[in-house]
Amino acid sequence: MKVFPSDWSRALAIVAHPDDVEYGAAAAIARWVREGKSVGYVMITSGEQGIEGMDPEVCGPLREKEQIASAARVGVSNVQFLRYPDFVLEDSPELRSDLVAVMREHQAELIVTLNFRDRWPGGDYPNSSDHVNAGSAVVAAAQEAGGVRWVAACTSPVSTHGVDVSDFVHEAVASLQEHREYLRGLGPDDRSLEMLQEILTHGGVQLGCESAVVFELIPVGGESAAS
């Protein structure tokens, strides 16, 4: 596992759902923001199908509010929602073109996204099609946008680079806890907070520190790519 590059200044986290950033990536984002880097969030959907028994029209705005509160916990105030339909996300030309636009608008050098491989590390759990489709649209858009140097997919089963977040676990936990209604909806047996701790601890073992976030770092080709 290599140390994640630090010679960049502008990143955009682009994910399918509210809460996708909070299973690990937010810890690295907390560190980057503390180091003075600019980080914004783009949510492709508002996760309106994500709370069982709740009307999507109520759920979407609620989850947007929770995501904004969650981002604030790691120092991110720029949160944008593209409001594509949740749970049936497709890698479409419209989505790619919207993503190119936000990447250019933010002048992003680094795009952070969630694992978009078919499976999660360990091999037993299949990834959701929203995550897979979001990831392929993000990679295609990054190649087209110009100026993007890397796409970093958090918790990929083929991770290559890690960020030491030993001093930022508290912020990461607080940011996940801001998804209050979402976590409540998962029921009393939900293990989300334990899962986050396990992700960070396991990343630490891989990188050789207490806690780390690991990413599959994909260099983006094209004339603007520096490395």
Ligand SMILES: [Zn+2]
């Ligand atoms: Zn998700």
